[in-house]
Amino acid sequence: MAQLFNQDKFTPLAKQSQIYSDFFTNLDVHPELHDLSRKVNENSVKQAIVNLINTNKYERPFQPNFGSNINNFLFEPISPMTSQAIQDEITATIQNYEPRVRLISVVVTPYIDDDAYAVTIQFYIININTPITLSTILYRVR
Amino acid sequence: MAVNSSISLTSLDFADYKNSLKTYLQSQPQFADYNFDASNMSVLLDILSYNTYLNAFYMNMIGSEMFLDTAQLRDSVVLRAKELNYCPRSFRGAQATVNLVVANVAGNAAILTIPAGTSFSTRAGSNSYTFSTQQNIIVNANTDGKFYCSNVTITEGTVVTDTFVVLPANALPTNTQSQQFILSNPTIDTTTLTVASVENNGANVIPYLQSTSLLDLTTNSAVYFLQGADNSRYQIIFGDNVVGRRPPDNSVVIASYLATNGQLPNGISRFTPNSTLGGSSNITVTTVAPASGGDIGEDIASIKYNAPRYYATQERCITTSDYETLLTVTYPEIEAISVYGGDVVNPPQYGKVFISLKLYNSAAVPQSEITKYTQFLSTRAPLTILPVFVEPDYTYISVKTTVKYNVNQSPLQPSDIAAFVTSAIQNYNLQHLENFGVTLLYSRLVEAIDNADPSIISNQSDFQIMKKIVPQIGISTNYTVNFNAQLSQSEPPLPMNYSSTVEPAISSSQFTYNGLQVTLADDGAGIMRLVETGGDGNVKTVQTVGTVDYTTGIVQLVGFAPSAFVGDSIRIYAELPDSMKDYTVLQNVILEIPNDEISVSVTQVRQ
Numbered sequence: 001m002a003q004l005f006n007q008d009k010f011t012p013l014a015k016q017s018q019i020y021s022d023f024f025t026n027l028d029v030h031p032e033l034h035d036l037s038r039k040v041n042e043n044s045v046k047q048a049i050v051n052l053i054n055t056n057k058y059e060r061p062f063q064p065n066f067g068s069n070i071n072n073f074l075f076e077p078i079s080p081m082t083s084q085a086i087q088d089e090i091t092a093t094i095q096n097y098e099p100r101v102r103l104i105s106v107v108v109t110p111y112i113d114d115d116a117y118a119v120t121i122q123f124y125i126i127n128i129n130t131p132i133t134l135s136t137i138l139y140r141v142r
Numbered sequence: 143m144a145v146n147s148s149i150s151l152t153s154l155d156f157a158d159y160k161n162s163l164k165t166y167l168q169s170q171p172q173f174a175d176y177n178f179d180a181s182n183m184s185v186l187l188d189i190l191s192y193n194t195y196l197n198a199f200y201m202n203m204i205g206s207e208m209f210l211d212t213a214q215l216r217d218s219v220v221l222r223a224k225e226l227n228y229c230p231r232s233f234r235g236a237q238a239t240v241n242l243v244v245a246n247v248a249g250n251a252a253i254l255t256i257p258a259g260t261s262f263s264t265r266a267g268s269n270s271y272t273f274s275t276q277q278n279i280i281v282n283a284n285t286d287g288k289f290y291c292s293n294v295t296i297t298e299g300t301v302v303t304d305t306f307v308v309l310p311a312n313a314l315p316t317n318t319q320s321q322q323f324i325l326s327n328p329t330i331d332t333t334t335l336t337v338a339s340v341e342n343n344g345a346n347v348i349p350y351l352q353s354t355s356l357l358d359l360t361t362n363s364a365v366y367f368l369q370g371a372d373n374s375r376y377q378i379i380f381g382d383n384v385v386g387r388r389p390p391d392n393s394v395v396i397a398s399y400l401a402t403n404g405q406l407p408n409g410i411s412r413f414t415p416n417s418t419l420g421g422s423s424n425i426t427v428t429t430v431a432p433a434s435g436g437d438i439g440e441d442i443a444s445i446k447y448n449a450p451r452y453y454a455t456q457e458r459c460i461t462t463s464d465y466e467t468l469l470t471v472t473y474p475e476i477e478a479i480s481v482y483g484g485d486v487v488n489p490p491q492y493g494k495v496f497i498s499l500k501l502y503n504s505a506a507v508p509q510s511e512i513t514k515y516t517q518f519l520s521t522r523a524p525l526t527i528l529p530v531f532v533e534p535d536y537t538y539i540s541v542k543t544t545v546k547y548n549v550n551q552s553p554l555q556p557s558d559i560a561a562f563v564t565s566a567i568q569n570y571n572l573q574h575l576e577n578f579g580v581t582l583l584y585s586r587l588v589e590a591i592d593n594a595d596p597s598i599i600s601n602q603s604d605f606q607i608m609k610k611i612v613p614q615i616g617i618s619t620n621y622t623v624n625f626n627a628q629l630s631q632s633e634p635p636l637p638m639n640y641s642s643t644v645e646p647a648i649s650s651s652q653f654t655y656n657g658l659q660v661t662l663a664d665d666g667a668g669i670m671r672l673v674e675t676g677g678d679g680n681v682k683t684v685q686t687v688g689t690v691d692y693t694t695g696i697v698q699l700v701g702f703a704p705s706a707f708v709g710d711s712i713r714i715y716a717e718l719p720d721s722m723k724d725y726t727v728l729q730n731v732i733l734e735i736p737n738d739e740i741s742v743s744v745t746q747v748r749q
Contacts, residue, residue, distance in 0.1 A: 022173060022183050023182055048175065048181045048182075066179055097180055
């Protein structure tokens with residue numbers, strides 16, 4: 001009689017593999033496990049991109065070029081030129097420091113009344129076919 | 143740390159620490175974003191790495207500052223030296239010697255007191271300095287009614303007084319074990335420091351003397367110890383009423399000293415009194431010796447060098463290096479020193495130690511300085527050993543070089559190349575010679591000439607050793623000139639008359655002898671002659687004047703009585719054998735290349 005293995009007895013549940021995993025910026029605790037909460041895959045990459053564009057150059061020790069100079073642009077007069085400069089800066093920063101991402105587009109929209117810019121970034125995560133959209137707002141003071 | 147990695151224990155690099163943490167996390171399944179710089183995980187790794195890096199850096203600094211050899215901060219070096227009972231040398235006020243003549247003293251006084259602190263002002267450039275006497279001087283009136291005071295030593299500096307109230311133990315600030323008496327001015331000349339305690343509301347004034355050891359100290363010994371403190375300052379330490387007396391509580395300690403300008407006033411020779419003496423302003427100041435000996439405090443490199451050696455001497459002069467260390471540590475004006483026992487001189491003089499000194503900015507060592515050094519050594523040298531100070535004996539090197547340089551490689555003119563070569567020789571002299579016990583290395587000197595400019599292709603260099611004698615004019619005297627080396631001899635032996643193209647191995651500068659313009663020359667057989675160069679280009683012997691021992695390098699001039707010579711001396715040149723081009727001097731001989739003995743010829747070539 002042929003031997004029956006476990007995998008022949010049960011049909012496994014489809015489970016999404018966790019390629020990327022990170023913890024929350026505010027170090028949130030999981031409500032049930034009481035362990036550190038995690039962000040995985042798409043959410044993890046989104047969080048990394050927000051971190052990246054909110055980090056100023058010379059902010060990280062021993063990595064002076066890491067981050068972007070967007071903070072400087074936020075104090076410039078709001079104009080199409082400034083919006084374009086921010087867009088270029090975000091594009092270059094992501095391409096340089098986020099190897100998991102293939103950019104589709106970066107759209108920067110000025111909110112003149114709020115002294116802010118709305119940023120919409122569309123991208124693919126490498127090896128995942130679903131396009132992802134990330135929206136955030138850049139304020140002068142965060 | 144890492145399961146699958148080795149820990150880099152010797153690394154001090156931020157990136158290495160971070161990589162080590164990443165390697166560890168690769169074995170942990172919970173988080174995967176450690177490898178992406180923008181992740182929160184990466185921020186945490188940065189913090190951990192940075193913290194480790196800072197800790198490692200601080201530990202490294204602490205480790206370095208704990209040892210005399212590796213400490214970089216002056217305060218640390220002073221602390222390490224303190225453990226060796228070494229007190230860094232302080233600033234030294236320049237000292238000058240003057241003669242004073244005071245006339246028209248009020249009341250026809252028979253005695254004049256020149257009080258300690260009598261000040262004199264002087265200027266150098268835009269800076270003004272104050273010199274003052276350090277002790278009271280009492281002078282009797284001369285028959286002409288004036289007061290003549292000779293050889294008065296005045297010291298540069300401004301008097302500073304620090305006052306401390308000795309606090310009872312229960313009045314000390316919190317967390318303070320004992321009261322510290324730190325002198326406020328870092329430019330203090332510690333040799334001028336006087337300390338006294340005023341006790342019983344001024345009823346008693348107890349002078350304290352400096353001590354450097356515990357020997358002979360009792361409970362009542364009024365002594366203080368001096369040691370380095372932070373920020374280049376100095377600290378007074380009193381006894382504990384067991385070994386050395388401690389000023390009683392609530393007494394007032396008064397420390398008075400000169401704050402000086404170091405070496406800046408050196409060389410000043412004009413002084414003007416700032417006040418009257420005995421009511422008279424008719425004071426004539428004549429400078430006997432201009433200001434000298436001023437120096438800044440000891441630097442870190444010097445402390446590192448001197449402290450362990452000072453400790454090794456235990457403040458006793460036993461070996462030659464003990465003498466050298468103690469004298470150079472105590473007297474900063476000493477530029478070079480050579481000490482050797484009487485057993486090595488010829489003939490031996492047992493029971494003596496010979497000391498030869500070269501001072502900064504001084505051609506000779508004044509007798510007053512020798513007296514000072516002798517007194518200093520008398521309490522530190524063994525009883526039966528007599529220190530003898532001998533003048534340094536200068537031996538010079540005369541350099542003649544012909545340099546070829548490639549004009550295709552350099553836009554410089556021959557005169558420029560000559561200047562560079564001269565400068566290179568002078569630098570070699572400064573760095574390797576001008577001292578006792580040095581060796582002229584022929585190959586290094588030739589190399590220095592080659593390296594004077596990149597366009598120099600080669601050089602043909604020759605040097606002679608040279609001694610100066612200052613003969614008594616017209617008085618027949620015997621002279622001995624000792625080159626202390628085997629000398630080359632004229633070969634073949636020279637006849638009585640020979641062509642002026644022949645150069646004798648031993649020669650001299652020109653001088654006048656019995657009305658003739660002559661030079662010295664050896665004959666190749668051990669006889670020194672006076673020779674005259676005639677108008678026909680031939681050299682003829684005038685007379686013999688002594689001998690030369692080529693093996694020992696001793697030239698004897700017998701009954702030598704020139705009637706005139708050019709310059710400050712007669713220069714006697716000797717050549718070394720080709721096989722012995724390196725030249726070493728010993729004992730009290732200083733070797734140097736004078737600027738006027740450097741001869742450079744330059745040849746241009748194209749290649």
